[in-house]
Amino acid sequence: MKNNYRQYFWQHILPHVEKPTRYLGNEVNAVVKDHQEVALRVALAFPDLYEIGMSHLGLKILYHIINQEEKWLAERVFMPAPDAERMMRELSFPLCSLETVTPLAAFDLVGFTLQYELSYATILQMLTLANIPLTAADRGEDDPLVVGGGPAAFNPEPLAAFFDFFVIGDAEEALPQILELLTENKTAARGEKLRLLAEIAGVYVPSFYREQRSKSGEYLGTVAAAADLPAKVKRAVVTDLDQAPYPTDFIVPYGEIVHDRLVLELFRGCTRGCRFCQAGIIYRPVRERQVDTLKKLARQMVRSTGYEEMALSSLSSGDYSGIEQLVCELGAELAQEGVSLSLPSLRLDSFSGDLAEQVQRVRKSGLTFAPEAGTQRLRDVINKNITEEDLLQAVREAFAAGWNSVKLYFMLGLPTETDEDLLGIADLARKVVKAYQQSSGRGKARVTVSVSVFVPKAHTPFQWVGQISQAEMLRRQALLKQALRLPGVQFQYHGVQTSMLEAALARGGRELVPVLARAAALGCKLDGWDEHFAYELWEQAFKENGLDLESCAQRAYAAEDPLPWDHFDTGVSKGYLLREYQRALAGQVTKDCREGCLGCGMAVLLDEEDKGVCASADMD
Amino acid sequence: MRIWIKFAKDQPLQFLSHLDLLRLWQRALRRACLPVQYSQGFNPHPKISFAAALPVGVTSEAEYTDIHFAQKITDVEIDKLQSVLPQGLQIKGWRPVPAAAKTLMAMVGAQRWQVTIESAAAVQTSLEQLLQAAELPVQRQRKKGVKTINLRPYIYRLEIAAADSLEMLLAAGNAGSAKPREVLELLGLQAHSNVRCIETLLQINGFLQSPLAVLLNEKEVSVNAEKDYYQLR
Structure with a gap:
C-alpha cells in the first residue's frame, strides 16, 4: 500500500462510505501538484466534516495563497465522517489529503483552522488518524510541524502541548513569511526552525513560554523562557486589505455543503463594539476593499466557478461605506447571469426594504436579524445599540417588500439578565407578528425565534464573566418555551451542554491540555454535532484531571487576576476592555468608534502611515 | 434553442448523485457563459433535465441531458462547454430539438x-x-x-x-x-x-x-x- 494510497482508497474505502463526494478531491478548481516538484508541502486541515470545512472562507484564502506560488503546494484534509473513520481504523489506513491521497505525516507542515472550541477533540482525532504524535514534544525530525491559526488561536493555551506553533491574527502576510523561512531552512532541526519562526510577527511557539503557578496552584501568568522572546505576542495585521490576495477560484464541491455559495469579503473588522463579540475585537480595525476591487473579484469568481449565489460577507455589511453602490451595481450585473446576492450579516438599523430587494433580485431567501436581547436595558448592557423601533421598522419594510418570514437571533444567559429580559423576547416576537398583520395581512407570518446560550470569550469586555449554572440555563429555556407559545412564532434552541463545554474551553489555560488528551482518548469528536457530542465523556475527562466542567464554565475572574491569554496582544488594551465591562454593568452604552476614537489601543499597534479607520485616531 | 446532449459519466464521477450532476451541469453552463432559459414563476429554475437517473457508483457512456438555451448553439459552444466540464464528463454528441418535443424523461x-x-x-x-x-x-x-x-x-x-x-x-x-x-x-x-x-x-x-x-x-x-x-x- 505504501506507494499507492490513492488506488487503495478508491478501491477499498470510497465505494463503501456514505457521501463519497466528500473525499473525491478532484473538484473543479482543486489544485493538484507533483510532490516531487515543490519545495514545501502544506496540508490544510479543518477539524470538521467536509461540508462544514469547505464552507469556510479562511481555508480558501490560505489554499489560494500557498498554491499560487509554484514552489509550494497546499492540499486539503477534513475529519472523515464516523463510517469512513471506522473503516480507516480497521484497515489501518492513515488520514490522507484529498487532492493526491498523501498521508498527512508526509507533509512538511500541517495547519489546523481553529474556528471554534468544539473542534478541539477532533484535531486530536485527526492527528491520531494521521499517525502524527499528539504532542509537539514527542514529534521527531521526520514529523511535520503542526500549526494552528484562526479566531480560537487568540487563546491557544488549552491546545499548547499539541501544536508546534500558532499564528495569531491575519495570515495573508504572516503565512508567506513562515513558508519562505521554512523553505530556506529546510534542513534545519525542528528546534532551530521554531526559534527562527518565533521572530515573525504573530507567531507563538508555546514550548518557548512557561506557565507560572503559585505553590497552591494558582495561575500567575505565562512568561517567555528566553530573554530574546517578546513578553507579549503581537497579532499579525494586514493593513491594506484591498491589495491582499483573495481567492476567486473557489473549489466547487460536487455534493451540497453548508454554505454552498461564493463569499465576497467586503471588509474586515467592526466598529460597533458589541461587548460579547470576540470578532469585534480581534479583527480591528475596519479595513475595506474598494467597490471596484470587489466588482472585479466578483466577476472572476462567477466566471471560474459558475456558482448561482454570492454572499457579501463581513461582520456588519450595512456598515460598508459603499454598500448601496455595490449592491445596486453588482446586483444588476449578476442578475443577468442568474446569480443572486445575499447579505447575511445586515444589522437591523442598516436594513432597508430597497436594499433587501436589490439583493434578492433573483431568489428571495430568508431574512435574519439579531436583536440579541429582549429589552432595551439588556441591549444597552451588551452595547448592541439598536432599539425596538429599529426592529419593527426593519420587519415592516421587509414585509412590505414581500417577505413573510423572518428569523430573530437572541442570547440567553447574558450578564445581568433577568426574567423580564427573557419575557421581552416574547414581547418582541408578538410585536413582529402584529407588524406583519398590519403591513400586509396576506396569509400568516412565520417568525422564528432562535435563542443560543451566551458563551463568554477571551479578549472581550465579558471575558471576566462566568456562565450561569446548567440548572439556571434550563429554567430560563423553559420560561422562554412557555412564553413563546404564540401563534406564528416558532422557538428554536439547542442543548445547553455544548455551550458549557465551549465556555469551559474558551477561557481556560494549559490545565486543559490533559483534559483534551483524555477526552480524545475516550472517543470525543465532532462535538458541534448533536449526534456525536457526548457530554458524559467530557465530564469524565475533566473529573479525571481534578477539574469540574461546569465550574470551569462558570468561573469568573477578578479584574486584577492574570488571565491565561494576557500574553497575546490583539491591539486592544485590557484597560479598555475593563472600562467597557464596567460601563456594561452600569448600563451605559458606548458609541461606534467611527464617530470618534475611544482609545481602545488599536491605533498604537498599527504602523504610523496606515491605520484604517484608526487613521483619525486621537493619540494621547 | 433546445438541444439534447449525449455524454459519458466516467471515473471519477461515478460517486455523484443525480442531484450532484444537475448542479454540476448548471455551474458548468455558467462557467462557459452559456445562458439557459428559466422557468416562469415565483421560484424560477433553469430548464435542464435528464433522461434517467444513473445509480450512484455506476459509470455510463450514454447519459442524456435536455437543455433549453437562451441563445443559438453550434459546435463552437459545445466545445466551450466541454472545456469547462470536469474530468470524467465527456460530451459524445448532440442535436437540436424542436421546442415542442416531449422531454427525454417522458x-x-x-x-x-x-x-x-x-x-x-x-x-x-x-x-x-x-x-x-x-x-x-x-x-x-x-x-x-x-x-x-x-x-x-x-x-x-x-x-x-x-x-x-x-x-x-x-x-x-x-x-x-x-x-x-x-x-x-x-x-x-x-x-x-x-x-x-x-x-x-x-x-x-x-x-x-x-x-x-x-x-x-x-x-x-x-x-x-x-x-x-x-x-x-
Missing part, C-alpha cells in the same frame, strides 16, 4: 447495461433459469412500505457477451423498470460488480431507439429505420 423506455463478471460459465445456468421464469418477484422499499413487483416483464434481454461480460437490456422510465442491481441479485452476483450503462433508449410505439437517432418533427417522434433500433415483443 420518453425513455430502456437502458443497455454491461456487467463485468468473473466467469460466464458460472452464471450460465442461473441466467437461463431466470429467463425461463414466468414471474420474478422482487421487493421494493416504497414510502408506504415494502411492495412486491414482478420483474420479469422488465427484463428485455439478458446474454453472455464475452467470457467476462454480461449484457442486459432492461426497461427504464415511468412505465416500469428493472434496476441492474435487482437483476444481478437474482443472478446471485454481487451488487458491486462492475456495471456500466452503454445505451439509453427512447420508447416509440413498441420500438426502442437512441435519442440521437430518432426522427423529430415538431411534436412528432418516430423511429429512424436507417439506424439501429430494437423491436419489443
Whole structure:
C-alpha cells in the first residue's frame, strides 16, 4: 500500500462510505501538484466534516495563497465522517489529503483552522488518524510541524502541548513569511526552525513560554523562557486589505455543503463594539476593499466557478461605506447571469426594504436579524445599540417588500439578565407578528425565534464573566418555551451542554491540555454535532484531571487576576476592555468608534502611515 | 434553442448523485457563459433535465441531458462547454430539438447495461433459469412500505457477451423498470460488480431507439429505420 494510497482508497474505502463526494478531491478548481516538484508541502486541515470545512472562507484564502506560488503546494484534509473513520481504523489506513491521497505525516507542515472550541477533540482525532504524535514534544525530525491559526488561536493555551506553533491574527502576510523561512531552512532541526519562526510577527511557539503557578496552584501568568522572546505576542495585521490576495477560484464541491455559495469579503473588522463579540475585537480595525476591487473579484469568481449565489460577507455589511453602490451595481450585473446576492450579516438599523430587494433580485431567501436581547436595558448592557423601533421598522419594510418570514437571533444567559429580559423576547416576537398583520395581512407570518446560550470569550469586555449554572440555563429555556407559545412564532434552541463545554474551553489555560488528551482518548469528536457530542465523556475527562466542567464554565475572574491569554496582544488594551465591562454593568452604552476614537489601543499597534479607520485616531 | 446532449459519466464521477450532476451541469453552463432559459414563476429554475437517473457508483457512456438555451448553439459552444466540464464528463454528441418535443424523461423506455463478471460459465445456468421464469418477484422499499413487483416483464434481454461480460437490456422510465442491481441479485452476483450503462433508449410505439437517432418533427417522434433500433415483443 505504501506507494499507492490513492488506488487503495478508491478501491477499498470510497465505494463503501456514505457521501463519497466528500473525499473525491478532484473538484473543479482543486489544485493538484507533483510532490516531487515543490519545495514545501502544506496540508490544510479543518477539524470538521467536509461540508462544514469547505464552507469556510479562511481555508480558501490560505489554499489560494500557498498554491499560487509554484514552489509550494497546499492540499486539503477534513475529519472523515464516523463510517469512513471506522473503516480507516480497521484497515489501518492513515488520514490522507484529498487532492493526491498523501498521508498527512508526509507533509512538511500541517495547519489546523481553529474556528471554534468544539473542534478541539477532533484535531486530536485527526492527528491520531494521521499517525502524527499528539504532542509537539514527542514529534521527531521526520514529523511535520503542526500549526494552528484562526479566531480560537487568540487563546491557544488549552491546545499548547499539541501544536508546534500558532499564528495569531491575519495570515495573508504572516503565512508567506513562515513558508519562505521554512523553505530556506529546510534542513534545519525542528528546534532551530521554531526559534527562527518565533521572530515573525504573530507567531507563538508555546514550548518557548512557561506557565507560572503559585505553590497552591494558582495561575500567575505565562512568561517567555528566553530573554530574546517578546513578553507579549503581537497579532499579525494586514493593513491594506484591498491589495491582499483573495481567492476567486473557489473549489466547487460536487455534493451540497453548508454554505454552498461564493463569499465576497467586503471588509474586515467592526466598529460597533458589541461587548460579547470576540470578532469585534480581534479583527480591528475596519479595513475595506474598494467597490471596484470587489466588482472585479466578483466577476472572476462567477466566471471560474459558475456558482448561482454570492454572499457579501463581513461582520456588519450595512456598515460598508459603499454598500448601496455595490449592491445596486453588482446586483444588476449578476442578475443577468442568474446569480443572486445575499447579505447575511445586515444589522437591523442598516436594513432597508430597497436594499433587501436589490439583493434578492433573483431568489428571495430568508431574512435574519439579531436583536440579541429582549429589552432595551439588556441591549444597552451588551452595547448592541439598536432599539425596538429599529426592529419593527426593519420587519415592516421587509414585509412590505414581500417577505413573510423572518428569523430573530437572541442570547440567553447574558450578564445581568433577568426574567423580564427573557419575557421581552416574547414581547418582541408578538410585536413582529402584529407588524406583519398590519403591513400586509396576506396569509400568516412565520417568525422564528432562535435563542443560543451566551458563551463568554477571551479578549472581550465579558471575558471576566462566568456562565450561569446548567440548572439556571434550563429554567430560563423553559420560561422562554412557555412564553413563546404564540401563534406564528416558532422557538428554536439547542442543548445547553455544548455551550458549557465551549465556555469551559474558551477561557481556560494549559490545565486543559490533559483534559483534551483524555477526552480524545475516550472517543470525543465532532462535538458541534448533536449526534456525536457526548457530554458524559467530557465530564469524565475533566473529573479525571481534578477539574469540574461546569465550574470551569462558570468561573469568573477578578479584574486584577492574570488571565491565561494576557500574553497575546490583539491591539486592544485590557484597560479598555475593563472600562467597557464596567460601563456594561452600569448600563451605559458606548458609541461606534467611527464617530470618534475611544482609545481602545488599536491605533498604537498599527504602523504610523496606515491605520484604517484608526487613521483619525486621537493619540494621547 | 433546445438541444439534447449525449455524454459519458466516467471515473471519477461515478460517486455523484443525480442531484450532484444537475448542479454540476448548471455551474458548468455558467462557467462557459452559456445562458439557459428559466422557468416562469415565483421560484424560477433553469430548464435542464435528464433522461434517467444513473445509480450512484455506476459509470455510463450514454447519459442524456435536455437543455433549453437562451441563445443559438453550434459546435463552437459545445466545445466551450466541454472545456469547462470536469474530468470524467465527456460530451459524445448532440442535436437540436424542436421546442415542442416531449422531454427525454417522458420518453425513455430502456437502458443497455454491461456487467463485468468473473466467469460466464458460472452464471450460465442461473441466467437461463431466470429467463425461463414466468414471474420474478422482487421487493421494493416504497414510502408506504415494502411492495412486491414482478420483474420479469422488465427484463428485455439478458446474454453472455464475452467470457467476462454480461449484457442486459432492461426497461427504464415511468412505465416500469428493472434496476441492474435487482437483476444481478437474482443472478446471485454481487451488487458491486462492475456495471456500466452503454445505451439509453427512447420508447416509440413498441420500438426502442437512441435519442440521437430518432426522427423529430415538431411534436412528432418516430423511429429512424436507417439506424439501429430494437423491436419489443
